[in-house]
Amino acid sequence: MSIDMSQFYQVFFEEAQEHLDSMESLLLGLDIGAPDAEQLNAIFRAAHSIKGSAGTFGFTDLAEVTHILESLLDRIRKGGLAIRADMIDAFLAAGDVLKALLAAHRDGGAADPAQVAAICQRLSALTAGAPSSVSAAAPEPAVAAAAAQIPVPAAVTVAPEELEASFVLDMDADAAVGAIDNLLAELDRHWPATMIKRASADDPRWRLRIAAGAEPEIVRGMLEFVARSDSIRIGATDAKASDADDSDGAYGLFDAVPPAPTLAAAGSEAAAPPALTRPERRSAPRPAAAAESSIRVDVDKVDQLVNLIGELVITQSMLAQSASTLDPVKFERLHAGLAQLERNTRDMQEAVMSVRMMPISAVFSRFPRVVRDLAQKLGKQIELRTTGEDTELDKGLIERISDPLTHLIRNSIDHGVEIPADRIALGKPPTGTIALKAYHQGGSIVIEVGDDGGGLNRHKILAKARERGLPVHDQMSDGEVWLLIFEPGFSTAEKVTEVSGRGVGMDVVKRNIAAMGGRVEIESMTGIGTRMTVRLPLTLAILDGMSVAVGKETYIVPLGHILESLQVETGMIKSVSGVERLIHVRGEYLPVVALYELFRISGSKKRLDEGIMVVLEADGAKAALFVDALLGQHPVVIKSLESNYRKVPGISAATIMGDGHVALILDVAALVQMAKSALPEAA
Amino acid sequence: MPKTILAVDDSTSIRQMVAFTLKTSGYDVVEAVDGMDGLNKARSGSFSLILTDQNMPRMDGLTLVRSLRALAQYATTPILILTTESSDDMKARGRAAGATGWLVKPFDPQKLIEVVKKVIG
Amino acid sequence: MMVQQGAARGHDAGDEGGDTAEYLTFTLGPEEYAIDILKVQEIRGYELPTTIANAPVFLKGVINLRGTIAPIVDLRIKFNIGEAEYTPFTVVIILNIGPRVVGIVVDSVSDVVMLNAQQIRPAPEFAATVDTRYINGLCTVGERMLIVVDIERLMLSPEMALVDAAHQAQ
Numbered sequence: 001m002s003i004d005m006s007q008f009y010q011v012f013f014e015e016a017q018e019h020l021d022s023m024e025s026l027l028l029g030l031d032i033g034a035p036d037a038e039q040l041n042a043i044f045r046a047a048h049s050i051k052g053s054a055g056t057f058g059f060t061d062l063a064e065v066t067h068i069l070e071s072l073l074d075r076i077r078k079g080g081l082a083i084r085a086d087m088i089d090a091f092l093a094a095g096d097v098l099k100a101l102l103a104a105h106r107d108g109g110a111a112d113p114a115q116v117a118a119i120c121q122r123l124s125a126l127t128a129g130a131p132s133s134v135s136a137a138a139p140e141p142a143v144a145a146a147a148a149q150i151p152v153p154a155a156v157t158v159a160p161e162e163l164e165a166s167f168v169l170d171m172d173a174d175a176a177v178g179a180i181d182n183l184l185a186e187l188d189r190h191w192p193a194t195m196i197k198r199a200s201a202d203d204p205r206w207r208l209r210i211a212a213g214a215e216p217e218i219v220r221g222m223l224e225f226v227a228r229s230d231s232i233r234i235g236a237t238d239a240k241a242s243d244a245d246d247s248d249g250a251y252g253l254f255d256a257v258p259p260a261p262t263l264a265a266a267g268s269e270a271a272a273p274p275a276l277t278r279p280e281r282r283s284a285p286r287p288a289a290a291a292e293s294s295i296r297v298d299v300d301k302v303d304q305l306v307n308l309i310g311e312l313v314i315t316q317s318m319l320a321q322s323a324s325t326l327d328p329v330k331f332e333r334l335h336a337g338l339a340q341l342e343r344n345t346r347d348m349q350e351a352v353m354s355v356r357m358m359p360i361s362a363v364f365s366r367f368p369r370v371v372r373d374l375a376q377k378l379g380k381q382i383e384l385r386t387t388g389e390d391t392e393l394d395k396g397l398i399e400r401i402s403d404p405l406t407h408l409i410r411n412s413i414d415h416g417v418e419i420p421a422d423r424i425a426l427g428k429p430p431t432g433t434i435a436l437k438a439y440h441q442g443g444s445i446v447i448e449v450g451d452d453g454g455g456l457n458r459h460k461i462l463a464k465a466r467e468r469g470l471p472v473h474d475q476m477s478d479g480e481v482w483l484l485i486f487e488p489g490f491s492t493a494e495k496v497t498e499v500s501g502r503g504v505g506m507d508v509v510k511r512n513i514a515a516m517g518g519r520v521e522i523e524s525m526t527g528i529g530t531r532m533t534v535r536l537p538l539t540l541a542i543l544d545g546m547s548v549a550v551g552k553e554t555y556i557v558p559l560g561h562i563l564e565s566l567q568v569e570t571g572m573i574k575s576v577s578g579v580e581r582l583i584h585v586r587g588e589y590l591p592v593v594a595l596y597e598l599f600r601i602s603g604s605k606k607r608l609d610e611g612i613m614v615v616l617e618a619d620g621a622k623a624a625l626f627v628d629a630l631l632g633q634h635p636v637v638i639k640s641l642e643s644n645y646r647k648v649p650g651i652s653a654a655t656i657m658g659d660g661h662v663a664l665i666l667d668v669a670a671l672v673q674m675a676k677s678a679l680p681e682a683a
Numbered sequence: 684m685p686k687t688i689l690a691v692d693d694s695t696s697i698r699q700m701v702a703f704t705l706k707t708s709g710y711d712v713v714e715a716v717d718g719m720d721g722l723n724k725a726r727s728g729s730f731s732l733i734l735t736d737q738n739m740p741r742m743d744g745l746t747l748v749r750s751l752r753a754l755a756q757y758a759t760t761p762i763l764i765l766t767t768e769s770s771d772d773m774k775a776r777g778r779a780a781g782a783t784g785w786l787v788k789p790f791d792p793q794k795l796i797e798v799v800k801k802v803i804g
Numbered sequence: 805m806m807v808q809q810g811a812a813r814g815h816d817a818g819d820e821g822g823d824t825a826e827y828l829t830f831t832l833g834p835e836e837y838a839i840d841i842l843k844v845q846e847i848r849g850y851e852l853p854t855t856i857a858n859a860p861v862f863l864k865g866v867i868n869l870r871g872t873i874a875p876i877v878d879l880r881i882k883f884n885i886g887e888a889e890y891t892p893f894t895v896v897i898i899l900n901i902g903p904r905v906v907g908i909v910v911d912s913v914s915d916v917v918m919l920n921a922q923q924i925r926p927a928p929e930f931a932a933t934v935d936t937r938y939i940n941g942l943c944t945v946g947e948r949m950l951i952v953v954d955i956e957r958l959m960l961s962p963e964m965a966l967v968d969a970a971h972q973a974q
Contacts, residue, residue, distance in 0.1 A: 003704050003792040012696035048738050052767050053694045055789030063789070184772060194770035251763075251798040252774070253784035296695060311871040553855065599857030644904045645866060645875040646968040648856055654866060654873045662854040662868050 012053050013106045019046040024095050027088055028368045040077040047073055062101050068123045069094050071192045071211045080189040094119050163210040165234045167227035179226045302355050309352045310637035316345045317658040360438045361389035363402045374413045381420050381431040388438035393445045400516055404509045408449045408532050416453030416530050450531035456524040482522035486510040517560050545636045548627040550595045551604035554663045561668040563615040570609050583624050591675035594626040604628050618668045623675035686731035687711040691721035693739040704792040718742025722750050732803045737766040745780045752781035761802045823921040829914040833885035839955040843899050850894035878909040883933045901959045924952050
């Protein structure tokens with residue numbers, strides 16, 4: 001029988017990614033001075049788990065890197081090695097390499113083998129820095145700090161590969177088991193060691209394997225306590241040969257019948273080697289984490305549920321519509337039942353939508369690393385304070401908000417928080433603060449990125465804007481001035497730093513947030529700090545819409561893009577080459593998009609002063625949408641048009657109305673763009 | 684009636700692979716995400732064989748084996764430990780805990796079927 | 805999962821006499837067509853779709869099919885045969901084209917027939933209104949001559965304009 005292993009890859013990728021993410025946040029949260037045993041265990045387990053699965057699914061490179069990582073972590077958690085700042089750095093770097101390898105397997109790209117080799121070497125070198133070794137003695141806390149500043153590990157002359165030791169015990173058989181256990185425990189305190197062969201009647205030699213980095217002379221010294229000196233052989237293992245051994249002994253059965261319950265308990269006490277009493281093996285049951293009581297569900301299934309509920313909402317409103325004509329007295333019970341149905345449907349919709357919701361900690365959790373790395377690079381001291389990590393938002397939004405938020409945070413680190421010397425000179429504490437906050441407000445989720453840095457500089461921004469030819473004047477409000485930094489190509493950095501020089505500007509951040517139906521605002525005070533506030537809708541699947549009529553057609557305009565609706569008078573209309581193309585509203589000339597014309601709809605109003613103008617804004621541009629009438633405002637469930645059909649210019653999606661008919665949702669950004677290019681037939 | 688196997692592993696991908704492999708060979712499989720979950724499921728069900736990972740959060744494989752052996756219901760049920768450590772030490776500890784045998788990780792599906800067939804046919 | 809289980813889907817109903825499969829037949833003007841019944845999800849009455857701006861005339865629009873937005877193509881208009889009238893008897897065949905759901909309007913649906921692969925002969929050029937490229941062959945059943953159409957290929961073809969160019973199959 002052959003099993004297609006590739007069917008499990010996706011699950012493995014997700015699982016490994018989760019382990020890497022949790023490993024990273026655990027590492028970042030670790031107190032080097034007094035590391036928490038449970039945290040060390042959890043870090044070890046993450047590496048161990050990736051190693052096991054990666055090996056099973058044939059991702060050998062992942063398995064190799066995690067193997068080295070695991071060995072080192074194992075020694076640390078067992079107390080054989082004290083954790084140091086440079087180790088954390090190396091582990092974080094290893095996590096990055098593993099993520100790159102994972103991405104390469106997942107997306108079919110290639111990871112840099114040089115990086116893989118480099119990290120293996122770096123980890124091995126740390127493994128070599130054993131407490132008992134002469135050159136790399138266990139650093140005291142003070143030394144640890146120094147070590148952190150010298151990330152390049154000192155070269156140590158140790159075996160780069162595993163060692164195999166064989167020997168004959170210098171004692172009688174009765175004492176052998178205890179002696180071997182003690183020896184293994186002793187060796188284990190320095191380098192992971194495993195028994196590969198016991199002495200037997202035909203071969204009195206014991207064989208041990210000791211992890212890479214072990215120093216042969218120290219191993220020999222330990223062996224001499226229990227073995228005959230002349231019998232000790234220490235050398236590099238033949239990895240291939242030992243692998244073959246392993247595959248031969250891929251499984252095995254103990255010949256004995258499992259002991260009876262009471263015997264088992266007694267037996268485990270008696271026969272348990274010292275290893276069993278090591279504290280970390282006792283894995284005390286701890287309260288189940290949220291992840292452990294959850295199930296993994298395909299997003300498609302959840303979306304299907306969301307769709308079905310959408311259907312239910314529609315059916316319910318159809319019923320309500322049909323029943324509204326019935327005599328409320330005669331059909332009292334029907335009306336009461338329908339009212340109950342409406343409440344139940346609404347509750348159910350909320351419950352199902354909540355399944356798609358994820359805590360924003362999924363995004364926030366990556367920022368400690370971003371802040372740490374970037375602050376280090378820029379020579380700044382920054383503390384990240386996060387609140388509201390439990391705030392939930394739609395999974396689709398979680399994925400898309402990550403990049404824009406990262407950029408805002410980078411921006412605060414790079415341009416906001418000052419270097420310690422400047423801060424001290426200003427009478428501020430040397431360590432700056434970036435406050436990351438998430439909370440719900442009405443139907444939106446609000447995410448704030450605040451810093452206690454220097455604030456935005458009004459004069460510099462205005463000067464830069466003039467330089468770029470932007471229409472600015474000195475009477476602009478601060479709010480208007482701050483918004484200039486979201487203009488394409490705008491940057492207030494005095495010199496292009498490595499951070500801001502990444503080619504992605506704040507304009508892209510603003511555009512991406514707008515594409516999610518959200519917006520970003522800035523508040524800033526010179527010398528005090530800056531706060532950027534992102535507001536997003538709670539979910540992608542439901543949108544607040546305004547339904548508009550054109551001829552017999554109904555369209556939905558996303559409410560978030562509507563500035564105002566108005567009836568124009570002839571005086572406001574301005575013609576361009578004989579065609580009514582612009583309207584004059586509050587000092588602005590807005591291009592007109594006549595929907596009947598764009599979509600070739602017959603039987604609609606044609607005189608601009610007879611219908612309604614809906615003033616739209618998208619990507620900072622405005623346009624007036626000409627429609628016959630406004631029909632009403634209501635939330636709509638977004639349905640893809642492309643899953644069964646294709647992209648239609650000017651349309652973003654579809655929805656199902658209360659009467660069961662399909663209505664199309666307008667793509668406001670595209671319409672405004674069409675208006676801008678002043679080509680009504682741009683479609 | 685097909686024989687039912689309890690598969691205990693904290694790795695979803697390994698658990699799915701084990702379950703899929705065993706199901707395609709005609710066994711019924713119940714999955715558990717760690718030793719604690721495995722013990723609860725074992726208590727409330729009836730299994731012909733229990734496969735367990737060693738290193739898991741909340742309760743490791745050896746502890747699970749020992750806890751199961753303490754139950755009259757599982758005093759003699761075959762239990763296999765799936766472990767990345769193939770050392771004699773590990774084997775000795777597995778044996779002392781009352782395991783029936785071991786399977787070294789990483790393993791391929793054929794090996795899994797082979798050992799399961801050997802144990803419960 | 806697909807690799808393991810998906811291999812043998814299709815026309816394996818027949819005995820040693822070759823592949824036999826069920827086909828749904830429908831008429832378009834004077835011609836009678838047969839399509840693989842496994843591609844048919846359901847047959848339903850015509851309802852007024854929501855018009856899509858600037859779409860080809862044969863694309864009548866989209867309908868709400870139990871929550872899914874499905875496009876409706878009137879093959880009578882597309883191939884310029886039959887009467888493009890919409891009455892209470894106008895039928896729509898809902899097709900499953902891979903993961904996609906598409907409806908086609910035809911003159912009428914006739915019946916379901918069992919056809920053996922050997923019964924299907926190659927079609928001469930210009931045998932039918934539908935381009936030979938999308939025709940698997942011709943088949944005579946009693947008095948009737950059925951045109952066996954590869955409905956999937958036809959619906960995914962660029963001339964139907966149902967799929968974005970980027971997603972165009974083959």
